[in-house]
Amino acid sequence: xxxxxxxxxxxxxxxxxxxxxxxxxxxxxxxxxxxxxxxxxxxxxxxxxxxxxxxxxxxxxxxxxxxxxxxxxxxxxxxxxxxxxxxxxxxxxxxxxxxxxxxxxxxxxxxxxxxxxxxxxxxxxxxxxxxxxxxxxxxxxxxxxxxxxxxxxxxxxxxxxxxxxxxxxxxxxxxxxxxxxxxxxxxxxxxxxxxxxxxxxxxxxxxxxxxxxxxxxxxxxxxxxxxxxxxxxxxxxxxxxxxxxxxxxxxxxxxxxxxxxxxxxxxxxxxxxxxxxxxxxxxxxxxxxxxxxxxxxxxxxxxxxxxxxxxxxxxxxxxxxxxxxxxxxxxxxxxxxxxxxxxxxxxxxxxxxxxxxxxxxxxxxxxxxxxxxxxxxxxxxxxxxxxxxxxxxxxxxxxxxxxxxxxxxxxxxxxxxxxxxxx
Numbered sequence: 001x002x003x004x005x006x007x008x009x010x011x012x013x014x015x016x017x018x019x020x021x022x023x024x025x026x027x028x029x030x031x032x033x034x035x036x037x038x039x040x041x042x043x044x045x046x047x048x049x050x051x052x053x054x055x056x057x058x059x060x061x062x063x064x065x066x067x068x069x070x071x072x073x074x075x076x077x078x079x080x081x082x083x084x085x086x087x088x089x090x091x092x093x094x095x096x097x098x099x100x101x102x103x104x105x106x107x108x109x110x111x112x113x114x115x116x117x118x119x120x121x122x123x124x125x126x127x128x129x130x131x132x133x134x135x136x137x138x139x140x141x142x143x144x145x146x147x148x149x150x151x152x153x154x155x156x157x158x159x160x161x162x163x164x165x166x167x168x169x170x171x172x173x174x175x176x177x178x179x180x181x182x183x184x185x186x187x188x189x190x191x192x193x194x195x196x197x198x199x200x201x202x203x204x205x206x207x208x209x210x211x212x213x214x215x216x217x218x219x220x221x222x223x224x225x226x227x228x229x230x231x232x233x234x235x236x237x238x239x240x241x242x243x244x245x246x247x248x249x250x251x252x253x254x255x256x257x258x259x260x261x262x263x264x265x266x267x268x269x270x271x272x273x274x275x276x277x278x279x280x281x282x283x284x285x286x287x288x289x290x291x292x293x294x295x296x297x298x299x300x301x302x303x304x305x306x307x308x309x310x311x312x313x314x315x316x317x318x319x320x321x322x323x324x325x326x327x328x329x330x331x332x333x334x335x336x337x338x339x340x341x342x343x344x345x346x347x348x349x350x351x352x353x354x355x356x357x358x359x360x361x362x363x364x365x366x367x368x369x370x371x372x373x374x375x376x377x378x379x380x381x382x383x384x385x386x387x388x389x390x391x392x393x394x395x396x397x398x399x400x401x402x403x404x405x406x407x408x409x410x411x412x413x414x415x416x417x418x419x420x421x422x423x
Contacts, residue, residue, distance in 0.1 A: 022329060027346035029353035034127040034360035035119070041126040042098040047185060050089035051178050053079060053149065057170040058159055060150065067239070071153040080150025091147040094179055095122050096189065097129050099140050103191040107141035107200035107370055110171045110216070110224070112160060112209030114147030117355065121204070124360045136364055139371040141202070142194060144179055146171065148209070154239065160208035161237055163245045167212050168220035171203070198225035198271075200370045206230040206350040211249045214275065218252070218262075221269040226366050229275040231350045234328050235283070236318040250318040253327035259318075263331035272369060273337055274362050275325055278344035278351055283309060283320035290351030304348050321349070340365055 053060050060080040062068040068075045075081045079088055093115050100106055111117060121143055131137035148156035159167055179185060180192050195201065201224045203213030210229030217227040236250040245251045251260040280288050288304035309319060318324065329341040340362070347354040 022341045022343065025342055025344045025347070025354055025358050029347070029357045031353075031356040032124075032358075032360045034124045035356045036127075037123055038126045043126060044095055044097040044100070044122075045188060047094040047096075047182070049092045049094065049179065049182055049184065050086055051092055051175065053088055053090055056090075056174050057166055058149070058155070060155065065155065065158060067158060068150070068153055068155065075150065075153035075155075080155040081153040082149065090149055092175065092179065093118065093143075093145040094185065095125070095143040095145075096192075097125055097140050097142075099130055100142070100189070102189045103193060105193045105195045105200075107139060107202070107367070108176065108194045109141055109143050109202040109204055109226075109228075110175070110213075111143060111145045112148065112203075112205035112212050114145050116209075117204070117206065117359070118143075118145055120356055120359045121363070124363055128360060128364065136361075137371070138363060138367055139374055141200070141367065141370075142179075142192075144171075144175065146175055157208055157237060157240065160205070160212035161233055161249060162240050163215060163219075163242065163248050163251060165215070165219040168203075168216040168223050171216065172201075172220070172223045197370075197373075198222060199373055200225070202226035202228060202366060204228040206232075206355070208233045210275065214252075214273065215249070217271040217273060218269065221271050225271050226370075227271065227273045227275070228362060228366050229273070230355060231277060231281055231321060232275045232325055232328075233282075233321065234275075234324040235314075235321060236316065237314065238316055239313070247318055250324060253324065253331050254318055261331070263328065263335055263337075268335050268337060271338070272340075272366060273332060274340045274342075274366055275328065276342040276344060276354070276358070277322050277325035278347035278349065278354060279322070280304065280346070280348045281321040281325075282307060282312060282349050283314075284322050287321075288348035290348035290353065307349065338369075 058065075060068070060078055062076050062078075068080065072081065074083060077083075082088075091114055095118075109121070111121065125138060125141070125143065128136060128138040129140055148159060150156060150158075159170075176194055180194060185192060198217075198221060203216035203224050203226065205211070205213040205228070207230075210232035211234055213227045214229045214232055214234065216224040234249045234252055236247045236254075240248050242248065245260065247254050247259055252262050253259070255261050256265070278290075280286055287307055289307050291305060309315065325341070329339070332339040332341075342354075342358055342362070344351065344354040344358075
């Protein structure tokens with residue numbers, strides 16, 4: 001049965017949404033200016049890396065992943081069907097913002113599906129990290145975009161939509177160490193320090209990638225404390241067989257005794273969860289895949305591609321994306337989670353128009369706690385009231401900031417208070 005979020009629980013404007021709120025986007029969409037390239041901003045550094053598949057948690061070995069035996073013959077080649085020149089590797093893109101100072105502790109966002117959402121996220125980082133508007137600013141964080149593998153061999157679904165902690169462990173224990181220790185990264189940032197604090201570690205994704213982001217925090221709150229999940233596939237995939245969780249990701253919300261209702265029946269975790277669904281998302285009447293692209297003035301052009309459950313190879317119960325996300329939102333709110341839920345009007349599954357309008361504000365909300373946390377760790381500037389060289393009250397004294405450190409200048413003389421003195 002389709003259960004819609006009550007209209008009185010939906011906030012009309014994304015900008016007014018707060019913790020625990022529902023809000024709508026659409027029906028008309030304009031790209032947020034923060035998703036556009038920033039010509040006046042200093043750009044960060046991008047790295048393209050290739051991580052070996054062998055000896056990882058997702059090693060593409062048919063003995064470990066029997067579902068590979070059900071696909072085309074090439075799915076059994078030990079590379080999840082990859083036949084290109086980098087068939088033994090997984091593509092990873094890393095973006096480190098310009099403001100990062102090597103050796104400092106920094107947050108991280110792990111994004112699924114590689115560079116699919118790179119422009120919206122990267123441009124938002126460039127525009128909003130350290131922005132003057134404190135209500136719409138981001139703290140520094142590293143973006144790690146991990147490509148999925150074996151789409152035609154159903155390996156992507158296995159990685160993202162299997163309801164287990166494996167993907168979180170893969171990202172935390174294998175991908176992030178690979179990134180920080182990679183020779184290309186080491187050459188530029190020999191002391192790159194990604195935080196171990198889950199409050200500064202996020203997952204991001206759409207569709208099955210959204211369910212991956214969700215489970216990274218829900219099942220591994222000690223590793224990732226933030227989830228950003230668009231068109232989240234919190235549904236039952238009959239192809240994913242699990243004795244422990246027979247309804248897969250739908251076990252989050254399917255009520256007992258048929259389901260496990262895990263949000264309601266397990267201890268609340270210290271995590272922040274954003275998720276979204278759209279009115280034309282998969283499993284609904286008229287469901288479609290969004291292919292709209294931005295054009296002049298942030299407006300969009302393109303078409304809606306109809307997609308049925310039969311097209312997805314889905315049957316049975318608990319595979320309506322709207323029902324799944326509505327029930328999940330209600331359960332998270334009832335349990336007291338720090339959560340935010342966007343319901344997109346006139347939007348398809350993973351609709352680029354909805355994403356480009358919503359991502360910047362969602363990132364600001366997602367990183368709010370971490371931004372406040374690291375701000376508390378920054379010591380107050382030392383008073384210079386006893387300094388005869390540059391009295392703070394002097395009209396000639398100009399207050400500057402250099403790498404987050406207080407400075408004063410008068411004439412040609414500049415005094416910087418070293419980081420060491422602030423500790």
